[in-house]
Amino acid sequence: MPRVVLLGSSPGPDAATGQATPPAALTLPALAGCPTVIGKLHGQLASLDSEPVTIARSSEAAAYRGFPGRLVETSDLAGDLRALADAVEDATENLLILPANSLIHDELIYQITKSKRGALALIVREPREEDENGDAVVPDVPIEEALPEIGDRTLEGLPVRVRARKSRVISVGSAFHGVTRPNAVLLGPLHLHHKHAPVLAEAARELADLAHLLGPDDDLVQLLVLGLVRKGVSVGVRGRRDLFYRRVSTAGQATEALAEMATFNEDRARLNNAVKGADGFFTTYFVSTYSRFIARWAARRGLTPNQVTLISIALGVAAALCFATGERAGMVAGGVLIYFAFVFDCVDGQVARYARKFGVLGAWLDATFDRFKEYVVFAGLAVGAAVSGVGDVWTLALIALGVQSIRHLLDFSYGAANRRKPPSPLPSVPLSVSADTGLRQALEERRAAKTGGIRNLLKMWGRAGRFRAVHWARKMIVFPIGERFAVIAIVGALFDARITFLTLIIWGGIGAAYSLTGRLMRSFA
Incomplete structure (x- = not known):
């Protein structure tokens, strides 16, 4: 405090x-x-x-x-x-x-x-x-x-x-x-x-x-x-x-x-603040538009974030069981259930932020069981493919699991490295000096020292994000969790497990390459 x-x-x-x-x-x-x-x-x-x-x-x-x-x-x-x-x-x-x-x-x-x-x-x-x-x-x-x-x-x-x-x-x-x-x-x-x-x-x-x-x-x-x-x-x-x-x-x-x-309307502002501002395209337009109201309803009835997390886990396991049937009706039901599993995955964080109920257990449950739901659905899809005669897709399932695991590892390690990196110091000027000319000149020199080939490319790409199409394209290309669950729900319901895994692997690989390229450029800049 x-x-x-x-x-x-x-x-x-x-x-x-x-x-x-x-x-x-x-x-x-x-x-x-x-x-x-x-x-x-x-x-x-x-x-x-x-x-x-x-x-x-x-x-x-x-x-x-x-x-x-x-x-x-x-x-x-x-x-x-x-x-x-x-x-x-x-x-x-x-x-x-x-x-x-x-x-x-x-x-x-x-x-x-x-x-x-x-x-x-x-x-x-x-x-x-x-x-x-x-x-x-x-x-x-x-x-x-x-x-x-x-x-x-x-x-x-x-x-x-x-x-x-x-x-x-x-x-x-x-x-x-x-x-x-x-x-x-x-x-x-x-x-x-x-x-x-x-x-x-x-x-x-x-x-x-x-x-x-x-x-x-x-x-x-x-x-x-x-x-x-x-x-x-x-x-x-x-x-x-x-x-x-x-x-x-x-x-x-x-x-x-x-x-x-x-x-x-302070309550509306509090509710809007419960929604993370950096979410992906699918989460922003197909989940958060209404999930915040579920979060407020849950919070006012005393539901805790951990209880909402358990609902999300249960829906994820149920989706995996539906996918495991291999039948078209089961695939459609699995798509619907995994979508709502993701909705409640968003709701638990929104309840925590709206009700201001945070805890180490909740953070651990949320991070751990996001991966659990994703991987148990992979298993359900692979079992369903074998049952329905699509063929053995376990190899594809393991590749998809490996791609996501490597991406999570890179995300964690890069975030930890950034937190350890000391910030670039800002210039200082004595308080006894009246004009801020020296301060502004020092800031300009600091900015000029940070210019270069790679840094200029990063700045140009950053400025391109002012255009909404580019902004959302950059959000989607990294294949965040909302887009991954959307692929599983939509492609799984309309096609089969093989197409679902191929989509996850290709899009996940592109996202991993994009993220790794950006992080390497920032590391060398």
Whole structure:
């Protein structure tokens, strides 16, 4: 569970004008019990950290007393930064840092804290400037020639002083630190792996020493990310997507935000999040379109993921027995059963993610019996072929089994090797330097060093994935489990075991060659 740090002193809309109300004094009369903003947030975070650290200015500290956890009183921005450094530097758990005036969905907290990124921040990008025809306006000066700026534009009450690319923060500014063509703001929540806690503490203390150069509109979260980026930490980004987050500083903003929050379907977002986003074509269009609703039905009736896994195993064994009859009716029934065995194989993971019930046993059962169902069906098809007089297809069955086993071994070993591979370090720039020119130049040099024949080919192939046809072709060519079960179900029902095994071997061989080629290219790049 992460350690939670609440920033009661983090500026928000209207904070710079002095009109802000402490979140401990802002009530939410539209909610049952009329909780305060900070009270609601404490209730949401109780399962993560029952003793969070709250950093607040002494003038507002009285409003925070009585809530769980430790209250640290400060007098200015430098004090805020030093208090945060003291709170996180010895952390042995991951960190969740967010402003105390946050209104946020539980599901968004869950998604942020379950991220596998070492650092992740919630952002919102500036809308693209468009001309009268709706086309994006291209800046007159290319970004390579643009100069760092201290932007005075605001978005959702926060200064636009962040340059973000698709997956991570490139540069962050302040009233002292210039940013080349800023395009986003950091909304608030920041999740950080504990290995980066000492770096964050060091950066916070350095920024505290520079506090006299910072301004009243400088946001504490943006300053923290500024420190991380300047120290070479890769900070990933994500948007709100179909969930809600807003900072509120006045009663009017709180009422407006609650009304907007009520228009979001948090349960639907949670259900959609239960479906893996990287599934193959068959799974995406022929299973996940409805399996999520089975998962929600099962979860609400108390079914566990392991129980759903057992249903999937039973359906797989039943499919194998049907295939073993060798009769056309048995082959059709086997195709239907193996399809639903795969459906429930997807449902068990979706139940786990929707109900948030994870366990080592469940993960082991899911991984192990996926292979078991596949191989027991191979045996059923081979027996059925012998019974029906198609001929001895055991050799084909063993080849198909061998191809899949080798592919699983390669997948596991390559994944393990990648996890051991240290990430390429990002450049760092002193916080005492105002402009981010040096940082951007170092990033360009790093990018140029990564260009070459093989790397260029990989980049071109990666960019080709923007086209949907290429994207799904790449998904299908590797012959993922959904496509394999679809081949068994459809080809087995329409033809015979020999054709089924030949299809599995040929497609599996092509997929293995494609995957191996890509991995070798990435290894040499």
